[in-house]
Amino acid sequence: MHQLILQNKGNEKFEIVLGRECGLKSLQIQIPKNISNKDAALLAGRIAFDLSVWHEIATWYGASSVPFVPERYSSFSVEDDYSNQLGIQLGIASILSDEPFSEAMTKLLDQKLKELEIAQTIDESFNAMELVNGRWWSQEYKIPNKHFLLKHEIACYTTTYPKLVLDITNEDQTPIPVEIAMHTNENASLVDYYTLTFKTNHKFPFAKIFKSRKKKRIITNSDFFVILEHIRKETKLLKYRKLKRKNKRKELL
Numbered sequence: 279m280h281q282l283i284l285q286n287k288g289n290e291k292f293e294i295v296l297g298r299e300c301g302l303k304s305l306q307i308q309i310p311k312n313i314s315n316k317d318a319a320l321l322a323g324r325i326a327f328d329l330s331v332w333h334e335i336a337t338w339y340g341a342s343s344v345p346f347v348p349e350r351y352s353s354f355s356v357e358d359d360y361s362n363q364l365g366i367q368l369g370i371a372s373i374l375s376d377e378p379f380s381e382a383m384t385k386l387l388d389q390k391l392k393e394l395e396i397a398q399t400i401d402e403s404f405n406a407m408e409l410v411n412g413r414w415w416s417q418e419y420k421i422p423n424k425h426f427l428l429k430h431e432i433a434c435y436t437t438t439y440p441k442l443v444l445d446i447t448n449e450d451q452t453p454i455p456v457e458i459a460m461h462t463n464e465n466a467s468l469v470d471y472y473t474l475t476f477k478t479n480h481k482f483p484f485a486k487i488f489k490s491r492k493k494k495r496i497i498t499n500s501d502f503f504v505i506l507e508h509i510r511k512e513t514k515l516l517k518y519r520k521l522k523r524k525n526k527r528k529e530l531l
Contacts (some may be wrong), residue, residue, distance in 0.1 A: 309327075324459055328474055328499045329474070332499075338354065395451055430513050461512075484497070
């Protein structure tokens, strides 16, 4: 995306079809003639983040990369938003580095993982997963069951913090936040330069979310906040139903 932006400087009608995911996706960008390399990287990163948010939305509503295998069980999982933003942050830094992208990314990723004090071994990773069993996920259900995840983190466009496994976290360890770029170096809003358009399919509950919308089934990235709030309410309802089902099982015992 970064290279496409640089190759189309001054093109006010640059458009590309991005395939299908819960409907047809397309991108329209108005690229300034004088856009800098850094601003092009920031713009590419912001577009990438919006597309990652759409992936979570699409899978929540039934989109799947493998036919007949639902992916809602993994949608908006605890690490999704943070890891997406972190990957974009490192990608932008690698693009702007003087080193080749792959070399820069390898070094930056290694540095960041050490800074985040990640689990160092397979055993440590397994132990961490077990510690959040029953809190973030449940081994009572098998993939791909929609009840597999117990905790969801809805995408955030402000400061995002990682979720720490407190049982194994060092006492002096604090969560390291990430932020997605919102503006260019000249403080212009990045979203003013592009529009992501989605012609949603029948799986997306368009009429339920946009009851008064006349132009049916067409949404853009500017609608994400409304959709995410709707999903946030659905996760609360899902959590309530799980708790009610669990209490009912206890009564039967």
